[in-house]
Structures are given as structure tokens and as C-alpha cells.
Amino acid sequence: SGEMDEFWSFVGNKGNQRWTWYAIERRSGCILAWHNGKRTDKVFLILWNSLKVFDIAKYHTDDWGTYSKYxxxxxxxxxxxKTWKIERKNLNLRTHLKRLNRKTICFSKNETVHDNVIGLYIERYYYKNGTYGNNDFS
Incomplete structure (x- = not known):
């Protein structure tokens, strides 16, 4: 089974919201897929379609309406x-990447840079090290 969630950040100013949508495998904590964008059905469907290659029987989510729609x-x-593991991973991402903190002077000024920083972090700490969420970075 998997957990799905999204977390808020911004680029430039708080009016330019950026959401990171992602899914993890529940047992291992491995990030299966992720996508940055707005908090819209269209962006969710990009994530949803990327998860079709996995045989996930159950999805555990919060009560955001888009999930129950699709x-x-x-x-x-x-x-x-049902989502405690992915919520903890949200906290770790916010702790390790200052630009994701809610009240900070560190923020992204460019969406491409913002998305790439998150992608590089996931690649480096969850895939390259082979940790998949089961050690200090989980």
C-alpha cells in the first residue's frame, strides 16, 4: 500500500504557491513518485498517472477532495x-531544505530552481544512498 500527500511552499512570494505532491510505499517509506506544481486536479493526475506502473492496492491519504475524486x-x-509516515517525511524535507520552511528569509526565486532543488534532494538522499527512507533521512 502507499501514502499520498502534498505540501505547500512558495516561489518569490507567498502568493505564488508551489505544491509538492508525492507518494511513498508505506512499509519502506520509499518515495515512489513526486511532482511539483499547483494544488489542482491536473497536477494530481500527473502524479496519479506516474503511479500506474506500481501495483498499489490501497492508497492512504488525508481528506483533500481531489484524492476521493480520482x-x-x-x-x-x-x-x-493512515498518513503519519508521509507527514513525518514532509517535516524532514522542511527541516533539510530551508526554502520549504514556512517562516524564513530563505526562499526560491525561480520555479525551475525550486523544483530541481527538491528533485535533487530526493535523488540524493532517497535513491542514490539506497536508503529509501529507512535511516536518518526517513
């Missing part, structure tokens, strides 16, 4: 008690 009810489990 994930079949028999494959969807909603509740904060």
Missing part, C-alpha cells in the same frame, strides 16, 4: 492515522 473508493483509505 482514487476508487475500494482503494482509498482516508485519515490522519
Amino acid at each position: 482514487i476508487p473508493p475500494d482503494r482509498l483509505r482516508v485519515g490522519k492515522d
Whole structure:
């Protein structure tokens, strides 16, 4: 099974919101797929389509309406008690990447740079090291 979530950040100013949508494998914490963009159905569907290569029986999410709109009810489990692992990973990302903090003077000025920093972090700490979320970086 997998967990899906999205977290908020901004580029330039807080009016230019940027959301990182991603999914993890529940048992290992491995990030399966991610995508940056707005908090829209269109951006969610990009993530959703990239997850089709995995055989995920159940998706655990929060109560954001987009999830229940597209994930079949028999494959969807909603509740904060079901998403604790991905919520913890959100906190780790915010802690390690200052530009993701909510109240900071460190922020991205360019969407491409913002997206690439997040992508490079995921690549470096979750894939290249082979940790997949099961050590200090989980």
C-alpha cells in the first residue's frame, strides 16, 4: 500500500504557491513518485498517472477532495492515522531544505530552481544512498 500527500511552499512570494505532491510505499517509506506544481486536479493526475506502473492496492491519504475524486473508493483509505509516515517525511524535507520552511528569509526565486532543488534532494538522499527512507533521512 502507499501514502499520498502534498505540501505547500512558495516561489518569490507567498502568493505564488508551489505544491509538492508525492507518494511513498508505506512499509519502506520509499518515495515512489513526486511532482511539483499547483494544488489542482491536473497536477494530481500527473502524479496519479506516474503511479500506474506500481501495483498499489490501497492508497492512504488525508481528506483533500481531489484524492476521493480520482482514487476508487475500494482503494482509498482516508485519515490522519493512515498518513503519519508521509507527514513525518514532509517535516524532514522542511527541516533539510530551508526554502520549504514556512517562516524564513530563505526562499526560491525561480520555479525551475525550486523544483530541481527538491528533485535533487530526493535523488540524493532517497535513491542514490539506497536508503529509501529507512535511516536518518526517513
